[in-house]
Amino acid sequence: MEVITAVVAWGLSAVCQNTVTSQWLAPICPRNITTELASRLSSSAQIYSPGSAGFAEATSRWSSFETPDINIVAVPSVEDDVAQIVKYASQNNIPYIAVSGGHGAITTESRLKHGIEIWMHQLNTIEIGEDSARIGGGALSKAVTHALWDAGKQTVTGGCECTSLLGPGLGGGHGLLQGRHGLVSDQFISMNIVLASGEIRTIDETSDLWWAIQGAGHNFGIVTSVTVRVYEIQHPDWAYEAFTFTSDKVEQLYENLNVHLLNNGSPPVNIVNYGFLMNVPEMDPKPFHDLGPTTTDTGSGIYLDVPRWVGWDNDAAPCQHNGLANTRFPIDIQAYNVPAMRKVYDLFADVTQKTPELNGSFFLFEGYSLEGVKAVPGESTAYAFRDDNILVAPVVSWVPAGQDIAQKATKFGNDLRQILYEGTGRSELHAYVNYAFGDETPANWYGFSFYAPIA
Structure with missing residues (x-):
């Protein structure tokens, strides 16, 4: 039997390599x-x-x-x-x-x-003109911002250096310059896109697809290049001031943010506020209770330095592919509901202390300036949440170790988001599609197929 089997296997291999293999052999030919x-x-x-x-x-x-x-x-x-x-x-x-x-x-x-x-990483070309730039579908944000900077230009990109321009942009795309120019997707002029048929089309504002591409674009095709608006650098110099607060300052902190930075949905165009909740087990909270809010770091530089200041650069945690499970549970809100922030802080502190596997998790608060975003009519693009003021996302992180910890992590993230959602008083959850966990409804995010599918 061993000899016969060997002969049959050899014969099958030879036949399968023949380009005129009979149709009846196709199912068994690798x-x-x-x-x-x-x-x-x-x-x-x-x-x-x-x-x-x-x-x-x-x-x-x-x-x-x-x-x-x-x-x-x-x-x-x-x-x-x-x-x-x-x-x-x-x-x-x-x-x-x-x-x-x-x-x-x-x-x-x-x-x-x-x-x-x-x-897509070989499709990374960046061709810069006077008022526009043509950018390959695989070009990453750092390459784009640095190439434009060298040419005396800027455009709106996502903040993280290691994400692409188009990944965030097809879902709207928040960025540091959105207060002046709008979302990443608001910069699109035209693009080359491969449809499901394999046809390459060039589309722009005259195309039926254009409205959907700007905010719900991840699955209408694969964008191989995009032409975007670029601007002269007008404000090259930036500075930062970072504070650390402890749990007794939750109410005062978020009340101050509501009053002084949100400013009823019209925050200053020159200021971005960015915050975290995180568990630092080795920190003794007593000195901070005594001192109150403490300035921990200050600095200044140019626009290209900002990712390093806020932990978005290529060397920071968000750019590492180290085997961790990282899930986000986003919610867009109008203002901080202070009692909800106290409740969510207490839950976050409790779970990260009692479940050490989850103590690498953190809470992300992104308060970008909004003038440029709100200047674009909401009905003109598929991006749905131009009237929201703050992007919030619990980021639950753990070392994959079976279903038990995965279920705990998912429940943790959803519980945190639910507290914030109830605090909005809204009937519908607003979830930024680029951060979506995946259990939101089609009313919460856009697209179909494997990224945020409609069905």
Whole structure:
């Protein structure tokens, strides 16, 4: 039997390599996806299989929780490569997902099984003109901001250096310059996009897709390049002042933020407030109780220094792919409900102290200036929450170790968000799609397929 089996296996292998293999043998002939796909792509495109260093780098993510199941990574080097990958995947009924910075942590991405990852990082060109710039679909924020800065220009990007321009931008995209110019998506002039058919189209404000792309754009196609508005640098110099407060100052802190910075939804265009709640087990709170609010750090520099000041730079935690599970539970709010902030603080402190596995979690509060955002009519784009003033997100972080801790972490994040939601008094939760956990409803975020699907 062993001899017969060997002969049959050899014969099957030989027959399967024949390009005129009979149709009846197709179901038992293994397919070489790498070879088939490579034959369609440009000479500089790459394909990585599991076990290779390139595959490991391409599939590493900021969050290891509920990730997509990738069989092969295709790395386009020109825009047409993306079209060819999509055509091949569609013809062979293989799911696919485009990845740039690897920060998509929404749990719906885990619905992709045995799929192709289209790793966009070679599509990173930046061509700068007088009033606009054409940026590749895989270009990361640091590369964009630095290239523009060298040319005396700026545009609105997400704050984190290691995310792409388009990843946040297709969901609206908050950034430090939004008070002057609007959201990242408000800067779009035109883009090249690969549709599900594999067709490459150039779209702009005359296209039926344009409204949806600006805020709900993650899954109407794969954007291979975008042309955005750029501006002369008018305010190169920035400064920061950081404070540390302890639990007895919760009420006073958020009352002051409401009055002095939110200013009834019209915060100063030149000021951004950014805050954290976090557990620091080694810190003795007594001296801070005695001192009250304490200035812990100050500094000044240029716009390019801001990511380092607030922990958004490439060396900071948000840019590390270190195997942690990181989940966010976002909610947009109008103002801080002070009793809710006390309640959420107490719950956060209690859980992170009693459950050491979760004490790396933190609470993110982003209070960007809003003048440029609110200057754009709400009905003109798919981004839905222009009237909201603060982006809040519990970030629950843990070392993956089975379902028990995952369930505790998910309950923790949802409980924190529920307190804030009840404090808004609203009937509908507003959740920033780029931070979404994945259990929100279609009314809360936009898109379909594997990123924030409609169904």
